[in-house]
Amino acid sequence: MALQLRRKTHESIIYIDKDSAPRIMPNGEDFILEDIPIGTRVIYPNPPIKGLPNREAAIRYAVNHPLEMEPLYALLEPGMKVTIAMDDISLPLPPMATPDMRQTMLEVVLDMCGANGVDDVHLIIANSLHRKMTEWEMRRMVGNAIFNEYHPDRFYNHDAEDDEGLITLGHTRHNEPLRINRRCAESDLLIYVNINLVPMDGGHKSVAVGLCDYESLRAHHEPQTIRDSHSYMDPPASELNHKVIRLGKLVDEHCKVFHIETALNNRMFPEGYDILTRNEDEFSFADRLKWEGMKRTFSKLPRAARRKMLHAIPAQYELVACHAGKTEPVHEKILEKNYQQYEIPVKGQCDIMITGIPDISPYNVYSALNPLLVQVMALGYHFNMFRNKPLLRKGGVMIITHPCFDEFDHNFHPSYIEFFHRLLPESRDAFYLREKYEREFATNPAYVEMYRRGNAYHGAHPFFMWYWGENGRQHVGKVIVAGAENAHVPEMLGWERADNLTEAIAMARSYMGRNAEITMLHQPIIGLCNVTD
Amino acid sequence: MNKNDRAAAFYDLEGTLVSTNLVHTLGFYARRQQGLWQTAKKSVGTLAKLPFFGITDLYSRNVFNEVFFKSYEGFSQDRLRYFSDELFEEVLKPAIFDGTPELIAQGKKIGQRQIVLTGALDFTIQRLMDHLGIDDYVANRLEFVNGYATGRVLPPVMASATKAKWIREYAERERINLSESYAYSDSISDLPMLSIVGHPVAVNPDFRLKQTALQHDWSILNLK
Numbered sequence: 001m002a003l004q005l006r007r008k009t010h011e012s013i014i015y016i017d018k019d020s021a022p023r024i025m026p027n028g029e030d031f032i033l034e035d036i037p038i039g040t041r042v043i044y045p046n047p048p049i050k051g052l053p054n055r056e057a058a059i060r061y062a063v064n065h066p067l068e069m070e071p072l073y074a075l076l077e078p079g080m081k082v083t084i085a086m087d088d089i090s091l092p093l094p095p096m097a098t099p100d101m102r103q104t105m106l107e108v109v110l111d112m113c114g115a116n117g118v119d120d121v122h123l124i125i126a127n128s129l130h131r132k133m134t135e136w137e138m139r140r141m142v143g144n145a146i147f148n149e150y151h152p153d154r155f156y157n158h159d160a161e162d163d164e165g166l167i168t169l170g171h172t173r174h175n176e177p178l179r180i181n182r183r184c185a186e187s188d189l190l191i192y193v194n195i196n197l198v199p200m201d202g203g204h205k206s207v208a209v210g211l212c213d214y215e216s217l218r219a220h221h222e223p224q225t226i227r228d229s230h231s232y233m234d235p236p237a238s239e240l241n242h243k244v245i246r247l248g249k250l251v252d253e254h255c256k257v258f259h260i261e262t263a264l265n266n267r268m269f270p271e272g273y274d275i276l277t278r279n280e281d282e283f284s285f286a287d288r289l290k291w292e293g294m295k296r297t298f299s300k301l302p303r304a305a306r307r308k309m310l311h312a313i314p315a316q317y318e319l320v321a322c323h324a325g326k327t328e329p330v331h332e333k334i335l336e337k338n339y340q341q342y343e344i345p346v347k348g349q350c351d352i353m354i355t356g357i358p359d360i361s362p363y364n365v366y367s368a369l370n371p372l373l374v375q376v377m378a379l380g381y382h383f384n385m386f387r388n389k390p391l392l393r394k395g396g397v398m399i400i401t402h403p404c405f406d407e408f409d410h411n412f413h414p415s416y417i418e419f420f421h422r423l424l425p426e427s428r429d430a431f432y433l434r435e436k437y438e439r440e441f442a443t444n445p446a447y448v449e450m451y452r453r454g455n456a457y458h459g460a461h462p463f464f465m466w467y468w469g470e471n472g473r474q475h476v477g478k479v480i481v482a483g484a485e486n487a488h489v490p491e492m493l494g495w496e497r498a499d500n501l502t503e504a505i506a507m508a509r510s511y512m513g514r515n516a517e518i519t520m521l522h523q524p525i526i527g528l529c530n531v532t533d
Numbered sequence: 534m535n536k537n538d539r540a541a542a543f544y545d546l547e548g549t550l551v552s553t554n555l556v557h558t559l560g561f562y563a564r565r566q567q568g569l570w571q572t573a574k575k576s577v578g579t580l581a582k583l584p585f586f587g588i589t590d591l592y593s594r595n596v597f598n599e600v601f602f603k604s605y606e607g608f609s610q611d612r613l614r615y616f617s618d619e620l621f622e623e624v625l626k627p628a629i630f631d632g633t634p635e636l637i638a639q640g641k642k643i644g645q646r647q648i649v650l651t652g653a654l655d656f657t658i659q660r661l662m663d664h665l666g667i668d669d670y671v672a673n674r675l676e677f678v679n680g681y682a683t684g685r686v687l688p689p690v691m692a693s694a695t696k697a698k699w700i701r702e703y704a705e706r707e708r709i710n711l712s713e714s715y716a717y718s719d720s721i722s723d724l725p726m727l728s729i730v731g732h733p734v735a736v737n738p739d740f741r742l743k744q745t746a747l748q749h750d751w752s753i754l755n756l757k
Contacts, residue, residue, distance in 0.1 A: 410746075410753055417750045445542065445639040445715065446734040446752040453632050454755055 011047070012344045012527065014279060016040040021280040024291065025356035025501075026523050027401045027483055028369065029306040030298055031276065032356075033291075034401075034501045040518040041350065045277050045525045048265040049341050051318025055101070058322045059108045063260060066325030067333065072109070072258060075189055078117030083187040084109060085158075085211060088127040089137055090362035091195045092264055097314035101262055103143045105193040109260070110146065122183055123155040126192075126210025129217060129458035130363070131412050131451070132157035137366075160213045161452050169254045172246040176219040181211040185255055192327075194261045196334050197317075198342070198526065200232045200241070202261050203331035204248020212247075214442050214460055220244065223430035226470040231384035233528055235335065248327060260324040263337035264317040266526045273313060276524065303405070310359050311366055342528040346391060349531060350519035351512040352505070353392040355382045357402040358524045363457065363465070367409035371489045372416050374402050376465045378479060379472030382521060389531040391519060395477035397508040401501060404484040411455055415447045419462035424492045430470050438463045478511060480504045540713035542640040543700055543726060546651035546658065548719035549736045550637075550665070550756070553628040556586060558657050559604055561624050565616050579604065598652060598690050602675065605654075606684030610677045614656050621660035629665070630737075632756035636717075637665055646709070650696045650726065671699055697725035717754070721745065 014020075022033045023042060036042065052058045063072040076082070086102050089095065106123070113121050123142070125133055138155065139147040147155065158181050159165055167182040184190050184207070196202040209217065220243040226232070228239035235241040251257065269276055273294075275287050283291070298306055321337040323330045357369070357377050364373050378400045383390065392398060408417045423437055438460055441447060447459030479495040482504035490497040498504035509516055521527075547554040556579070563575035582604065590597040605613075637647055649662060649670040662670045674687040689695045704711050712731040716723075721741040727733035735746035736754045746753050 408750070410750075414752050421750065443639070443643045444732070445636055445643070445645075446717075446732065446754050448639050449632055449636050449754055449756070450752060452635065 009347055010345055012044045014042050016042060021283065023280055023520065023522065024276060025401050026358035027356060028403045029303050029310060029359040032401065036520060037505060037518060040520055042520045042522050043344060043346065043527065043529060044279060044522045045266050045527045046341060046344060048267040049320045051265055051320060055319040056104055056108060058319060059105055062322040062324040063108065067323060067329040068326040069258060073112055073116060075258060076113060076116035076118050080118055080188040081120045082113060082118050082189045082191065083122045083124060083184045084191045084193060085124045085126045085184055085207065086193045087195050088125050088130050089133050089365050090130060091201060092197045092315060092317050093362055094311065094313065094315045094360055095365060096317045098140060099143055100141050101195050101319060102141055102193055105260055106142055106146055109191055109193065121154065123150050124181060124184060125157045126206060127157050128210050128212060129160055129214060129461050131455045131457045134455055158211050159452060160458065161448050166213050169250055172250055174246060176243060176247060178208065178216045178247050178250050179213045184211050189258060190255050191258045192260065194259065196261055196263050196338055198233060199235060199335055199338050202334060204327055205244045207251050207257060208244055208247035214458065221464045221467060222434060223467045223470045226467050227474055229471060231386050233384050234387040257327055258324065259327045259330045261330050261334040262319055263321040263334045265320045265341055267316045267318060268524060270313065270316050307359055307368065342526060343530050344527050346529040346531045348533065349389060349393040350391060351393055351396045351516035352399060352508045352518045353396065354399045354518065354520040356523040357400050367412045368407045370408045370413055370416055371404060371406065371493060372420055372462055372465050374404060375493050376468050379469030379476065383472035383476065385528055387528055387530045390475055391529045391531055392476060394475055397478045397480060397512055398476045399480045399482055399504045399508055401482045404481055404486065404489040406486060406489055412457060414450055414456050415441050415459040416462040420492065428494050430467050433466065434463060480507055539708060539710045541646040541648055541709045542715040542717065543730065544649045545718035545720065545723050546649050546653060549717055550630060550633045551625060551628040552630060553624060555601060555653060556583065557624055558620065558653060561620050562608060562613065562616065595690065595692055598686060598692050602686045603684040605675055605682040608682045610680045610682065617656050618660060620657055625661045626664065630756035633665065636756060641666065650691055650699060652691050693722050694725045696723060697729050700726060700729060
């Protein structure tokens with residue numbers, strides 16, 4: 001490895017030396033302490049940007065000084081029909097400490113609606129084909145006062161299978177269809193309150209994806225689009241983003257959309273747990289005690305209890321920017337802030353990438369991270385956290401740590417079970433699976449009803465999760481799971497397993513050579529590696 | 534040809550698509566006997582037998598059917614048929630689960646044939662089947678002699694393994710692909726029927742069926 005590369009190039013990047021401390025890595029619902037080979041580059045999240053002191057004032061300022069639109073109060077007239085759509089539970093991650101950012105935005109907007117004589121207001125969760133949020137989750141998201149006033153008649157989840165509640169807006173010039181929520185499309189004003197956690201969130205995706213139906217979604221959530229996205233965290237290089245922009249323009253032709261976007265910092269953990277995102281070399285005595293205490297507690301708890309405990313720790317995200325107005329300029333401003341928070345300049349790709357898989361993803365809030373979601377986290381999210389070039393060289397080895405337990409949540413992920421146990425043994429080819437089975441799952445009457453009446457992800461959702469890993473699957477030479485508790489899950493995913501990280505690194509080196517450059521993403525991390533030569 | 538054209542959805546009825554059970558129907562008829570004395574006698578008799586019905590059902594659905602339909606002994610055929618419309622309007626229609634029409638509509642949308650197999654009596658559910666748009670149904674039939682029920686059910690008695698046997702024969706006759714077909718039930722007694730199709734679904738399941746569904750990774754649906 002070139003010495004130049006070893007130099008400390010950024011505050012978030014360190015290199016493992018002879019006297020470096022072992023690193024803490026997530027391993028499902030647990031954390032492990034691992035010695036990493038000397039010379040390994042470890043990438044940490046950037047320190048959090050200081051939050052704005054008064055978020056309500058910042059939101060008020062944004063809606064009164066919008067970009068390329070009139071202020072919100074000037075758009076509101078007595079008697080008009082207004083719909084406020086918002087992101088679902090997949091954002092932010094983990095769910096943030098109350099009051100949620102959406103609650104504050106809603107309080108500002110609803111206050112303004114009331115002051116301008118607008119009574120016909122509906123609040124719709126833009127869950128698309130995600131699971132519908134439970135009443136408890138909805139209440140937590142918007143606070144008691146709003147929930148009690150609007151739920152259930154005027155505060156509800158979007159239903160992508162309700163034919164009467166959907167309306168076709170048309171097709172893009174590339175023939176992508178778009179059918180969205182009727183109430184939103186037929187409102188005089190659609191206000192979208194968004195939370196941007198990563199650059200693939202927000203913008204036209206909010207309405208065109210969050211409020212659409214299955215047929216509209218499958219036009220861009222498909223293997224080729226994902227293969228052509230380098231990465232989907234880098235919008236200009238993402239084919240998925242290009243398609244979504246085309247659909248967004250179609251939305252703008254039919255609906256008046258006032259977009260309110262917020263950027264959050266990356267303060268994921270409260271005091272006490274913040275050691276999980278810090279450089280272990282700089283741990284104080286108190287930090288080491290905290291770690292020992294956490295480790296000891298976790299070792300005494302069964303997996304389900306650890307999961308419950310981890311999911312109960314609310315994120316401490318703070319607002320760092322809020323803009324409102326026309327979708328595109330607003331999104332551009334918010335992306336700037338996102339990059340400011342998340343971007344880490346990285347020089348040179350690596351041959352072996354090590355990344356621990358934590359217990360939480362956008363799709364398993366309050367449930368287990370099943371094998372398909374482990375795949376999404378590894379090849380979908382962790383692989384795609386780059387701009388310019390992938391962090392991992394083409395054909396390189398990705399090492400993940402996760403027990404890979406064969407556990408699924410029957411209420412949230414029923415179709416995942418069938419996908420994993422029935423389809424993956426037949427084929428892992430995303431194109432084949434889409435062609436042969438996607439529609440069958442999407443129209444399965446039981447899955448449709450479980451999505452509509454329960455809290456299940458849509459029948460087609462496991463397919464989208466499989467496609468989500470498609471560009472990673474094409475790029476990565478091998479995936480090795482360190483510490484997988486069984487052999488069949490890695491095998492079904494097309495991966496290799498190792499008993500522990502040391503063995504996994506030895507296996508990876510046997511493929512990539514003794515001098516292979518190793519980089520570890522210090523998880524949990526919300527960071528975007530801007531990789532240059 | 535769409536593979537769903539050769540598929541069917543087989544439903545249990547009571548507890549699965551509607552919230553009522555056989556006892557509700559018996560109770561309805563007991564309250565509509567000729568004369569006050571007969572009405573009171575049948576109503577009280579039905580009430581008194583409820584614990585017994587519960588115990589026999591726990592023991593075996595076949596034994597339950599034998600015991601239960603004895604209660605119809607002496608009912609006039611005319612009267613049973615005459616009140617079936619009222620039974621539908623007053624008892625069965627309000628008992629349809631909210632999700633039932635949606636589930637059936639979704640099955641029809643993808644071309645599946647909709648079939649109900651029930652332990653209820655045929656004349657009691659005819660209107661309900663028309664209302665739900667069911668393509669075929671099979672139910673139990675009472676034996677009548679000189680216009681009065683004998684309290685015996687004509688074979689085959691629709692319960693447990695008999696339902697599975699009927700489905701197999703029906704599938705063979707109608708060229709239905711059972712691997713592509715669905716079966717829906719709320720009760721562990723329908724395990725045979727659930728086990729012979731490719732897509733078994735536990736609907737509003739009882740404890741034992743829920744555990745079985747979880748163990749076998751079957752879908753669990755709540756239509757209530």
